[in-house]
Amino acid sequence: MIRITRKMEFSASHLYHNPDFSPEENRRIFGKCNNPHGHGHNYVLEVTIAGEPDPATGMVLDLKELKEIMEREVGDRMDHRFLNHEVPELAGQIPTTEVIAATIWKLLEPKIRRGKLDRVRLYETPDLFVDCTADEPGGPQ
Amino acid sequence: MKLSLSRRYLFSASHRLHSDQLDEAENRRVYGKCNNPFGHGHNYVVEVTITGPVDPATGMIANLSELDPYVNEHVLEAFDHKFLNEEIPEFRAQVPTTENVCIEIFRRLKNFPAARLQRVRVEETGRNSFEYQEDA
Numbered sequence: 001m002i003r004i005t006r007k008m009e010f011s012a013s014h015l016y017h018n019p020d021f022s023p024e025e026n027r028r029i030f031g032k033c034n035n036p037h038g039h040g041h042n043y044v045l046e047v048t049i050a051g052e053p054d055p056a057t058g059m060v061l062d063l064k065e066l067k068e069i070m071e072r073e074v075g076d077r078m079d080h081r082f083l084n085h086e087v088p089e090l091a092g093q094i095p096t097t098e099v100i101a102a103t104i105w106k107l108l109e110p111k112i113r114r115g116k117l118d119r120v121r122l123y124e125t126p127d128l129f130v131d132c133t134a135d136e137p138g139g140p141q
Numbered sequence: 142m143k144l145s146l147s148r149r150y151l152f153s154a155s156h157r158l159h160s161d162q163l164d165e166a167e168n169r170r171v172y173g174k175c176n177n178p179f180g181h182g183h184n185y186v187v188e189v190t191i192t193g194p195v196d197p198a199t200g201m202i203a204n205l206s207e208l209d210p211y212v213n214e215h216v217l218e219a220f221d222h223k224f225l226n227e228e229i230p231e232f233r234a235q236v237p238t239t240e241n242v243c244i245e246i247f248r249r250l251k252n253f254p255a256a257r258l259q260r261v262r263v264e265e266t267g268r269n270s271f272e273y274q275e276d277a
Contacts, residue, residue, distance in 0.1 A: 094200030098144050127149040132142050
């Protein structure tokens with residue numbers, strides 16, 4: 001099996017706030033991330049596809065197609081957006097790196113027609129990232 | 142799907158690779174420049190990976206406000222700007238190769254209460270890295 005990975009960057013703002021918590025609890029649990037005006041990151045997304053190369057093309061999945069899927073599903077939705085308010089898939093959730101990575105997995109997984117989505121890695125900063133992988137076997141629940 | 146969260150930390154430390162089980166010539170042959178009796182240093186990167194369910198109330202596997210002080214208290218304060226051979230008791234009897242540094246850091250972090258420690262990965266330089274995880 002071969003794994004191929006494509007990387008892209010998007011920039012977005014967010015804030016962490018749970019309406020069920022008091023203002024004090026929100027500040028204690030989420031710290032600076034609770035600033036009501038939000039703040040932003042340059043997210044780096046790495047998407048890995050696993051599979052066997054097609055004998056006719058030598059490719060698992062054309063990286064050009066993967067790039068287009070990532071730009072359409074993730075870039076168009078999230079780049080230069082305020083994640084809490086502008087991305088319907090995140091509505092009602094706290095847009096932590098865990099939640100965004102899981103959301104990206106759910107957006108991409110049905111769009112991959114050759115090979116299998118193997119891993120979504122999302123960097124919020126160079127020092128913090130989340131990996132999303134399939135449950136073995138048979139993909140996400 | 143499974144989620145894991147990884148956080149990268151930095152510490153700087155010196156060490157000397159020298160085994161009591163080898164003679165002087167063998168130590169020089171096996172460890173080369175790393176056997177220099179005065180030691181030498183690195184900027185180590187420690188990548189700590191935790192797993193567990195995401196708490197719906199916070200959207201988090203674990204809050205970094207818990208993980209960061211835990212790593213700081215259990216590893217970085219002890220390792221940063223130290224001579225590992227002399228100042229980390231576990232390395233008086235054990236060569237502080239990055240393999241052993243990696244295992245020792247895992248041991249010090251594995252009781253992190255808020256999530257399961259999945260993996261510790263240590264970069265000794267930008268060109269080499271070592272990973273340790275316990276068998277499931």
